[in-house]
Amino acid sequence: MAATRLSARLLKVRPVVDIRPRNFSKELRHGFVGMVGNTPLIRFNKLSEQTGCDITAKAEHLNPGGSVKDRAALYLIKEAEEKGLIKPGGTVIEGTAGNTGIGLAHICLAKGYKCVIFMPDTQSQEKIEVLQTLGAEVHAVPAVPFDDQMNYNHQARRYAESTENAIWTNQFDNISNRRAHFETTGPEIWQQTEGRVDAVTFSTGTGGTIAGVGSYLKSKNPNIKVVLADPEGSVLYNYFKYGELKRSEGSSITEGIGQGRVTSNLQGAPIDNAVFVSDKEAVEMTFFLLHEEGFFVGASSGLNVAAAVKVAELLGPGHVITTCLCDTGQKYFRRLFSRSWMESKGLYVFTRHSNNEREVAANYVRELDLNRS
Numbered sequence: 001m002a003a004t005r006l007s008a009r010l011l012k013v014r015p016v017v018d019i020r021p022r023n024f025s026k027e028l029r030h031g032f033v034g035m036v037g038n039t040p041l042i043r044f045n046k047l048s049e050q051t052g053c054d055i056t057a058k059a060e061h062l063n064p065g066g067s068v069k070d071r072a073a074l075y076l077i078k079e080a081e082e083k084g085l086i087k088p089g090g091t092v093i094e095g096t097a098g099n100t101g102i103g104l105a106h107i108c109l110a111k112g113y114k115c116v117i118f119m120p121d122t123q124s125q126e127k128i129e130v131l132q133t134l135g136a137e138v139h140a141v142p143a144v145p146f147d148d149q150m151n152y153n154h155q156a157r158r159y160a161e162s163t164e165n166a167i168w169t170n171q172f173d174n175i176s177n178r179r180a181h182f183e184t185t186g187p188e189i190w191q192q193t194e195g196r197v198d199a200v201t202f203s204t205g206t207g208g209t210i211a212g213v214g215s216y217l218k219s220k221n222p223n224i225k226v227v228l229a230d231p232e233g234s235v236l237y238n239y240f241k242y243g244e245l246k247r248s249e250g251s252s253i254t255e256g257i258g259q260g261r262v263t264s265n266l267q268g269a270p271i272d273n274a275v276f277v278s279d280k281e282a283v284e285m286t287f288f289l290l291h292e293e294g295f296f297v298g299a300s301s302g303l304n305v306a307a308a309v310k311v312a313e314l315l316g317p318g319h320v321i322t323t324c325l326c327d328t329g330q331k332y333f334r335r336l337f338s339r340s341w342m343e344s345k346g347l348y349v350f351t352r353h354s355n356n357e358r359e360v361a362a363n364y365v366r367e368l369d370l371n372r373s
């Protein structure tokens with residue numbers, strides 16, 4: 001009671017408080033939305049020494065929803081608001097492999113929207129659990145190709161069409177996705193490398209990252225090389241290398257990347273070259289980043305860094321190569337970081353390093369396996 005009386009008295013004597021957002025520090029971030037982007041640029045010292053190039057990556061796993069997709073999620077909602085497509089209390093609906101959904105779900109909470117996510121049932125259980133914890137309604141649907149009307153994207157579109165005050169954010173073909181990277185990630189890379197970046201390489205899901213970053217950097221210096229990194233089972237390597245929409249052999253354990261078509265975000269992207277990265281190489285690099293560099297990230301990050309090393313080999317020493325760490329490893333305990341699951345895929349052998357120090361890290365993987373699978 002005393003405290004209540006005291007605050008009431010204080011309120012009476014205090015002047016009216018100005019509640020407009022105040023930028024009393026450049027470092028101040030305003031809410032969840034203000035946390036998206038402006039990620040650090042990391043230089044991997046050992047890989048840089050080995051290649052003679054600066055191998056660098058944007059720490060996109062440090063975005064507030066834990067992935068590079070927070071940037072796209074923010075722009076997808078922001079532009080829908082600006083165009084008046086969604087009103088307060090509305091519903092945001094998306095088809096997503098998970099990370100865009102997680103970004104959207106966070107932003108929906110911060111802005112007071114409902115969130116409904118359709119995702120292929122091949123994605124990690126952890127992503128579903130995170131989405132549900134964030135209050136999203138999750139529909140895990142059978143993974144079928146895009147030309148099948150039961151594909152998760154078409155299901156999301158139909159659901160939005162039948163819902164009042166709802167938007168289908170359509171990350172694959174809504175180019176506000178690549179605009180996010182043109183307006184934020186690209187300029188950040190330019191500034192953080194002080195304009196010295198020679199090449200960027202990114203694996204591709206929607207194509208938003210590579211198209212947006214690539215276009216921005218080419219506008220600053222057309223000599224910067226933009227290289228697409230592609231996993232097993234995707235068509236994009238063959239498309240950008242040989243002009244054929246032909247799948248490469250195998251199927252990948254990586255999530256969120258690889259594509260069967262040229263999305264609207266990818267159309268017209270200034271891509272100079274493509275490199276193929278096998279799951280073996282992506283896994284080896286993911287565990288190198290864990291054991292040797294201390295970064296706990298997902299397999300698309302490993303794939304990106306492996307691609308950066310390949311690009312360094314193509315360009316020769318003395319170049320600055322930039323990629324990104326896409327998301328944290330915490331979403332993959334039951335797969336990438338599960339011994340039994342990785343053994344079932346024939347990939348466990350590539351998670352290990354031979355000397356004793358590395359055995360310590362391999363034990364870590366084994367322990368996770370015992371606890372989680």
Ligand SMILES: Cc1ncc(COP(=O)(O)O)c(C=O)c1O
Nearest residue numbers: 204205206207208209256300326
């Ligand atoms: C883990 C992960 N890495 C990379 C990407 C690819 O990014 P983009 O959609 O901008 O091509 C995604 C996209 O969902 C992702 O989830």
